[in-house]
Amino acid sequence: MLNHSPHAFYRRYLPALAYGLGLSMSNTWAGGILIYEAGQEGNGLANAGAAALASDPSVLMSNPAGIAQLRGTQISANAQVILGDIRFSRDSNNQFAGNEGGNSLQYLPGASLFISHQLDERAAIGFGMYGNFGLALDYDDDWAGRYFTQEAAVIGVSLQPTFAYQFTDDLSVGVGPRFMYAYYRTEMAINNNLLGVTDRPDGQLEYKDTDWGTGVNVGLLYKLGERTRIGLAHTSKIDLEFKDSPHVSNISNPLLSAALNRLDVDSLELDMAVPQTVLLSVAHQLDEQWTLLGSLGWQDWSEFGEIGVEVDTNAAGTSRTVERRYKDTWHASLGAQYQVTPKLRWNMGVGYDSSAVDDKDRTVDNPMNETWRLATGFNYQVEEGLDIHLAYTLVWLGDMDVEQTKARSGNSLSGSYRNAALHIVGGGATWRF
Numbered sequence: 001m002l003n004h005s006p007h008a009f010y011r012r013y014l015p016a017l018a019y020g021l022g023l024s025m026s027n028t029w030a031g032g033i034l035i036y037e038a039g040q041e042g043n044g045l046a047n048a049g050a051a052a053l054a055s056d057p058s059v060l061m062s063n064p065a066g067i068a069q070l071r072g073t074q075i076s077a078n079a080q081v082i083l084g085d086i087r088f089s090r091d092s093n094n095q096f097a098g099n100e101g102g103n104s105l106q107y108l109p110g111a112s113l114f115i116s117h118q119l120d121e122r123a124a125i126g127f128g129m130y131g132n133f134g135l136a137l138d139y140d141d142d143w144a145g146r147y148f149t150q151e152a153a154v155i156g157v158s159l160q161p162t163f164a165y166q167f168t169d170d171l172s173v174g175v176g177p178r179f180m181y182a183y184y185r186t187e188m189a190i191n192n193n194l195l196g197v198t199d200r201p202d203g204q205l206e207y208k209d210t211d212w213g214t215g216v217n218v219g220l221l222y223k224l225g226e227r228t229r230i231g232l233a234h235t236s237k238i239d240l241e242f243k244d245s246p247h248v249s250n251i252s253n254p255l256l257s258a259a260l261n262r263l264d265v266d267s268l269e270l271d272m273a274v275p276q277t278v279l280l281s282v283a284h285q286l287d288e289q290w291t292l293l294g295s296l297g298w299q300d301w302s303e304f305g306e307i308g309v310e311v312d313t314n315a316a317g318t319s320r321t322v323e324r325r326y327k328d329t330w331h332a333s334l335g336a337q338y339q340v341t342p343k344l345r346w347n348m349g350v351g352y353d354s355s356a357v358d359d360k361d362r363t364v365d366n367p368m369n370e371t372w373r374l375a376t377g378f379n380y381q382v383e384e385g386l387d388i389h390l391a392y393t394l395v396w397l398g399d400m401d402v403e404q405t406k407a408r409s410g411n412s413l414s415g416s417y418r419n420a421a422l423h424i425v426g427g428g429a430t431w432r433f
Contacts, residue, residue: 035133040426041387044347046333048281050063051231051233051279052281053281054070056070056074057128058078058114061128061160063217064174068123068164068174070124072117072118073433078114078427078428079109079112080424081108081426082105082110083425084106087100087103087420088101089416093403095412097144098145100415102140104137105136108136112131124165128159134154136152141189147190156181159178160217163175181210181212182213184242191203203250207270211240211242227284230281231282233278239271239273239274277297279297280296281294282295289339293336295332298328301356303326331352331353333373334349334351347379364404369397374394375393376391389429
């Protein structure tokens with residue numbers, strides 16, 4: 001997302017060269033959250049009812065079956081910005097020199113476009129272009145954790161053609177193949193000093209690449225009655241492979257040079273799996289003004305964290321898989337819509353996502369935690385056939401303690417992130433023809 005992308009959304013990184021004598025590579029996604037917000041009206045609901053509501057074409061992102069409920073041709077164009085406050089603070093156990101890195105996630109803009117078209121009374125087609133996976137971290141170059149990471153980002157943009165069919169008056173089914181274009185970049189410092197007996201400037205490693213991945217979104221929408229709908233949706237895993245030649249500079253340590261050569265650094269592959277998800281949502285119209293919403297979800301982060309390679313100068317080129325101890329996450333949210341006037345609708349929601357890592361496994365290149373969402377927004381009908389919407393979401397990660405130790409040197413980077421949070425502001429318009 002985070003989804004991360006959330007995480008985040010939810011992303012991969014190439015951590016720093018191990019202190020003095022090693023090199024390691026693994027994976028993460030900043031914040032460890034999936035980003036449910038893509039600028040659409042549902043931003044103000046904290047994902048509550050996302051697979052059951054069918055008020056505009058953006059529903060195809062959460063549940064492709066929803067576009068079968070939309071009349072005529074509809075276009076929704078949206079934009080959002082993520083403003084972060086994720087700051088690391090050292091404590092008395094820290095053993096690495098350098099500053100505290102500043103705010104590692106200042107802002108990240110995004111946009112989305114959704115279209116639906118009714119073919120007949122039963123069938124509809126649609127298309128979506130959106131980014132709900134990925135975030136970025138950018139620390140100061142000379143911060144204390146520079147040998148783990150200085151800058152890392154993965155951004156995924158999905159293209160999703162969609163087809164939905166209403167088999168009965170109550171049951172609709174939809175499917176949407178998903179094509180994701182992903183950009184990956186990481187940068188970190190290389191420690192040229194061996195066991196503290198020399199004083200060499202840091203080296204640098206930079207790696208970036210792009211790749212396409214494919215998956216599919218499927219869903220069904222069922223009417224339990226005139227006032228209640230249930231939606232069930234599944235998004236499949238998307239495999240991404242980044243393979244490029246990293247740029248390494250200013251390596252003055254001969255043992256590190258040898259380690260890089262044994263890594264075959266000219267042909268470096270990193271594999272990442274965007275996790276599959278399952279979402280169950282309900283929407284119940286209580287009366288003419290109030291609609292109550294809820295969602296339960298599951299995200300398969302355990303597979304995302306199992307791939308990695310580690311090379312050590314004493315291992316004579318031997319490599320092994322690294323387990324980052326990711327685990328599956330769960331999502332729950334409740335929300336409501338209140339029709340203030342015939343033209344103005346108010347949205348509100350609260351959501352919770354469990355953490356993809358235990359507290360003891362948290363690292364500075366992987367600042368994951370459980371998250372709370374508080375969201376609100378409105379939709380206003382400007383005229384017949386034109387709505388505008390605006391929403392705000394607070395994603396609260398809270399306090400995250402970190403103590404990360406280099407395997408060979410035994411030196412520790414220790415500290416915490418205090419009151420970490422994301423602020424997501426989004427808005428857009430929907431045209432109906």
